[in-house]
Amino acid sequence: MTNRLVQAQRLVDNERWGQALTLVEPLAAAIAATDRNRYLFSRRLLALACSQTGRFEEAERYAGEGLVVCPEALDFPFLLAITAARAGKYDEALRFGRQYLDRWPAAANAPSETAPWNLTIDQRHQLLNAYGVALLERGRPEEAENAFREAIALCPGFDSSHINLAQMYAKQGRAEEARAAAAAGLRQTPESIPLRRLAEADRKRPTISVCMIVKDEEILLPRCLRSVQPLADEIIVVDTGSTDRTREIARDFGALVLEFPWQGDFSSARNESIHHATKDWILIIDADEELPAEDLPAIRFSIDQPDIRILSLSVFNKSLETGQVSSFLPSTRLFRRDLNLRYYGIVHNRLNIPPEMSITRCPARVFHYGYDLSADVLEKKKARTRALLEKQLADHPDDLYANFNMAQLLRGFRDADSEEVSRAIMEHAGRVIGNPESKTPRYFGQRLMSLHQMATALYALKRYEEAERYCREALEAKPGYLDPIMTLGHIHLAAGRLNDARTCYLRYLETRASYRAEDETDNVILLYLDGVHVAWYGLGLIAEKERAVAEAIRCYRQALAARAPYLDCYLRLGRLSLDNHDPIAAEAMFRNEAERDERSAWAWFGLGEALSQQGRDDQGVDYFRRAVDLAPDDHQMLFRLGKT
Structure with a gap:
């Protein structure tokens, strides 16, 4: 056995990882x-070979x-930190990396029985x-930046630290520092190709054509054009029949404005804007959007x-007034x-990308304000x-994308919960x-979302078992899909399965805590x-049903910490505080609700x-009178008033 371990170590030293695993596993x-x-x-x-x-x-x-x-030992936290960073588990990489760094000073004086497991001391x-990288x-x-610089000082010939430092500067827009770091x-390491590319970056900067279609967008268009100006080498605006100042505003920003009569087809207008582009890259954006x-x-x-x-x-549907995000989706917006x-x-148009072409996710965001409109508009x-x-x-009639979009549109109707x-x-x-065809990779995102559409419609019809089945099918295909996790919680709560509902809500919170929109590769609207x-x-709600007053108070406060106001949280907290004999806390909650809605009886x-x-009591009577004036026929309120 010892001979095989020694032989495997020689294989590892020669970076023959697979052979080493075959020998030792x-x-x-x-x-x-005990040995x-x-x-x-x-x-x-084994840890080293598996990681590699x-x-x-x-x-x-x-x-x-x-x-x-x-x-x-140093070697095991070293391997755990390196492996976690490679696997994208950055919190674990930081935890084990800190463990290694804290132990390192004492490692030089480690007892002889520990020294063999401190080979990574150098x-x-x-x-x-x-x-x-994890930081x-x-x-x-x-x-x-400090970590990369310390790594470079320890081993100037290790090119990964130079590369990561230069790339960090580049992503932050610090182009001169990026080139200087790469040159250093x-x-x-003169043989490093990635460093050479970074050092030579920006010698011929790629150019961008911003392509837009617009109609009567005088209110939001200036915000959009201001946001893209630093990137744009040209702006092409196809106007489909504006009657306001849209065309004038676009020209003020230096855009080429083309009049294109509306043909009932978004794609034809979009393609017309691309037809006139002359730069290296096309950036697609709408007038009601903004690049941070x-x-x-x-x-x-x-x-x-x-x-x-x-x-x-990453496109975030966002409210201009409150800054709250209502939904999110990855969207292809830049292409050569x-x-x-x-x-x-003709509507909700899609870019026709051949299956063999790869799409790269970029961490940049687009804020979309298109739903922040008056009810009539x-x-x-x-x-x-x-x-x-x-x-x-x-x-x-069988067009997958059109059917998905119709179901999605209907979900946004005021009476979406009607039969x-x-x-x-x-x-x-x-x-x-x-x-x-929905089971093919091309339509993977549409199938996932359609499963959730089906689940929410069945939930509205109180057909809970069927709704649960569609949620579970979606989660089998994508375990981290946030929407069906939440909807399952609602289904279980409505069906009275409190423990199952709690599990789903906690699963949502755990999944959301580690979710990063920029890492989403499936085209799903969240x-x-x-x-x-x-x-x-x-x-x-679960804690209330279980008569766990303190826990219910904690949960509603957490809800308000995430978004305030929200539904009847203030009223529920006020009522629970009264039940908990804390009238001062109750007063604060009821005042918050009265400020939010002065007609809340x-x-x-x-x-x-x-x-x-x-x-x-004297002040209390005035508030009772106001409540009864607002809801004179509320028998429950009159009953409670009589008891009070």
């Missing part, structure tokens, strides 16, 4: 932890087993490099990469002009979209799910990207009760 179970040296030797070897071959979970398991037996630069991914760029790295200034360097960095051809950005890509579909917009979809479906609309949603979602308040509210009534419990 059959022995792993036979080596007992300490051979056990630790085998776990370190992409078998991250097994690498973590083997390194973890070694750490349990020898918790003072590889602190590698650890710091991985640690820097950067967790939004701590200053600390990441090249002096140490802090994200422009990420776009510039991405288009500078020679192997990137198509970019998908020489690919000759064009749009198809929004209803007119929905009616226009519905008419176009009906026309498309009349010609192509008539719910059945219409089910009809169109069912056409997607029942089409065999309705519950910002649903933390919804999950906490559901947990509060129960807010004024609650204030009266809270003040009465504090012995302030």
Whole structure:
């Protein structure tokens, strides 16, 4: 056995990872932890080989087993941190990286029995490099920069630290510093191709054509054009019949404005704008959208990469008034002009991308304000979209994308929970799910969302078992899909299965905590990207039903911490505080509700009760009178007033 371990170590030294695994893995179970040296030797070897071959979970398991037996060693936290960083588990990389760094000073004086498991004492630069990557991914760029610089100081010939430092500067828009960092790295490692590319970046900067279609967008268009100006080498605006100042505003921003009569087809107008583009890249954006200034360097960095051809950005449907996000989706918005890509579909048009072309996710965001409209304008917009979809479906009744979009549109109607609309949603979602083509990779996102559309429609019809089945099918295909996780919680709560509902809401909170929109690769619209308040509210309802007053109060406060105001949280907290004999806290909650809605009879009534419990009856009576004036026929309120 010892000979095989030694032979495997020689294979590892020569980077023949697969052969080493073939030799040692059959022995792993036979080596007992009581055989300490051979056990630790085998776990370190197996962890390293598994990590190098992409078998991250097994690498973590083997390194973890070694750490349990020898918790003072450096090698196992080193391997755990490096592997976690490679696997994208950045919190774990930071935890084990910190463990390694804290133990490192004492490692030089380690007792002889520990020294064999401190072979990575001279590889602190590698650890710091991985640690820097994890810090950067967790939004701590200053600390990441320090880690990369410390790694470079320890080992100037290790090119990964130079590369990561230069790339970090580039993504932050610090082009001169990026080139300087890359040049400094090249002096140490002149053979590094990535460093050479970074050092030579921006010598010929890729150019961008911003392509838009507009009609009567004078209100939001200036915001959009200001946001794209720093990126744009030309702006092409196709106007389909504006009667306001839209064309004048676009020309003021230097745009080429083309008049194109509306033909009832968004794709023809979109393709007309692309036809007139002359620059290297096409950026598609609408007048009711905006690129955040802090994200422009990420776009510039991405288009500078020679192997990137198509970019998908993260679109957030957002309220201008409140800043709240209602939904999220990845959307292809940038592509090289020489690919000759064009749009198809008369409404909710799609870019016709050949299956063999890869799409790269870019961390840049697009804020979309198109739903932040008056009720009348929004209803007119929905009616226009519905008419176009009906026309498309009349010609192509089995069109997957059109059926999905019709179901999605209907979900946004005021009466979406009515039986008539719910059945219409089910009809169109069912056409997607029942089409065999929906099971192909091309329509993976549409099938997932159609499963959730079906589930929410069945939930509205109180057909809970069927709704649950569709949620579970969606989660089998995509376990981290936030929307069906939340909807399952609602289903269980409505069906009275409180423990199951609690499990789902907690699962949502856990999944959402680790979810990063920029890492989403499936084209799914997320309705519950910002649903933390919804999950906490559901947990509060469960606690109330279980008569766990303190827990219900905690959950509703968490809901308000995530989004305030939200539904009847203030009223519920006020009522629970009264039940908990805390009239001062109750008074604060009822006042918040009264400020939110001065016509809330129960807010004024609650204030009266809270003040009465504090012995302030004279003031309380005034609030009781106001409540009764607002709801003179509320028998429950009159009954409670009589008791009070």
